[in-house]
Amino acid sequence: MRTPMAVGAAGLASVTLLHVRDPHAYGSYGLCPFRALTGLWCPGCGGLRAVNDLTHLEFGAAVSSNVVVVALVLVVGVAFLWWLPRRWRGENARMLVLDARGATVVLALLAVFTIVRNTPWGASLAP
């Protein structure tokens, strides 16, 4: 159970940090290198802001910042909660496992998301 505890503590610490130190302030966590170089939104842009919004229970703002990160937080949260009892029983289970098909799907979704949020029609997906 040491690994789940460490993962949980790290997650909690990250969320707390994002709650206390507001990523909406420009450059407060540095700049996205992809955006700095290309001027385009990367798939992670708005992600820290989305988590900060979630900690304030502002779900609409979170979704409009980065809907993928909101979904990711949900998935990771559920995966973590499902992981705990398995590790408690002594299984060597991993928290999240993607096989080749899952990886392809995730990468394809990220690619589509990245393209769409950089077009005029996908402005609602941009931060």
Added chain:
Amino acid sequence: MSDQYPPGSQPPESDGSGDQAPGYGQQPPGYGQQQPDYGQQQGYGQQPPAYGQQPGYGQQPPAYGQQPGYGQQPPDYGQQQGYGQQPPAYGQQQGYGQPNAGPGAGYASWGQRVGAYLIDVLIGAVPFYILYFIGIALATGSTEYDPATGTFESSGGNPLGIVFILLGFAVLIAWIVYNWGMKQGKTGSTVGKGILNIACVKEADGQPLGVGLSIGRYFVHILDAIPCYIGFLWPLWDDKKQTFADKILNTIVVKR
């Protein structure tokens, strides 16, 4: 999100069938001794190691003279006349018997891979930066005020500085070629991977990559870095704990 354990679907430990990779699903047919259906196959792991020299083989019962090598066979080979004359593909078996064959002990964890990489980078970086900064210090000219004449005396940098800088880069390149190319290509492990008992091998047969492919893999890692370094994080949730470079080149990193 990281975890130090092999995926649940994968047998975590060797099943005792040998040093091969049990549960190593991608093995080509005939790869492991665990295959029960060994009709005409040769070079089996159950055979005594010195099987290759069937004629005049020591343990062979003399009465079996007309069938050289027959004596060592397991009983179920009974009907197979002339089995003994087949040169067993012993070399093949030996190759698979090497300790790097497949993830018998599971895929290397992300933490192990990061640790190995840090060791490798540190070993390369220390001599490089020493030579580099000596070179910079030598090459940089100095300008001093001469109070006697009231002028500035400029002294050019020592041209030896350039030599040191180039030497630093040469050492760095030599380290990359040696460590990632030759060492990992031939043994499966860079110095760092060796210290952490992990190895990079081909997924198909569990063998090291060879020098060329191994050094190529070093540069394919650029693709892991381009999309916000997500490729380097990918082993955290990948079922085979692969980076993008691993997936492209069909390589895996395994525990030894």
